[in-house]
Amino acid sequence: MRNTLFTMSAALLLLRCGGEGTPAANESIAVPQAFEVTLSRSACFGTCPSYVASINASGDVQWQGKACVDQTGATTGQRTAAEASAVFQALIDGGFWTYQDRYVSAEDGCEVWTDAPTVEITVRATGLDKTLVHYHGCRGISDLDALAELEDELDRLIDTQAWKGAPRTIACE
Numbered sequence: 722m723r724n725t726l727f728t729m730s731a732a733l734l735l736l737r738c739g740g741e742g743t744p745a746a747n748e749s750i751a752v753p754q755a756f757e758v759t760l761s762r763s764a765c766f767g768t769c770p771s772y773v774a775s776i777n778a779s780g781d782v783q784w785q786g787k788a789c790v791d792q793t794g795a796t797t798g799q800r801t802a803a804e805a806s807a808v809f810q811a812l813i814d815g816g817f818w819t820y821q822d823r824y825v826s827a828e829d830g831c832e833v834w835t836d837a838p839t840v841e842i843t844v845r846a847t848g849l850d851k852t853l854v855h856y857h858g859c860r861g862i863s864d865l866d867a868l869a870e871l872e873d874e875l876d877r878l879i880d881t882q883a884w885k886g887a888p889r890t891i892a893c894e
Contacts, residue, residue, distance in 0.1 A: 756846035766836035768889035789893035791886030815871035824859040831859035
């Protein structure tokens with residue numbers, strides 16, 4: 722009886738905490754005072770922009786352009802703290818913590834197509850750390866359209882367009 726109660730208590734605690742230090746699906750999340758959000762896009766077979774952009778709660782932006790972007794290499798930018806908070810709020814509103822951590826392979830439930838880019842979103846904030854990897858060649862999961870919209874919204878809020886430039890129509894160097 723004592724072991725059963727302990728096991729049930731431990732299971733409830735895990736459900737309440739959402740497993741690996743992330744909030745449970747129904748737990749309310751507020752924008753923390755300190756955080757960093759990183760959005761990374763990989764190259765593809767074609768003209769996909771490849772870069773890493775990070776923003777923290779103060780609005781400091783770090784950019785690392787890799788390929789198919791106007792600004793290659795490292796540079797920095799600045800957003801307001803309110804604009805930075807809007808990035809985190811978009812993650813909350815978009816249900817970021819309800820997604821599984823990976824959408825990459827058949828083991829993740831994907832029908833896999835090749836030559837697509839991968840987007841990785843990493844959040845660092847006390848009790849809310851999470852990395853989500855989304856291979857855009859992962860098909861057959863209905864939630865992925867909403868996830869792609871969230872990725873695009875993060876791009877818009879961080880204003881990566883300032884460094885990406887116009888979409889490429891020919892192969893990148």
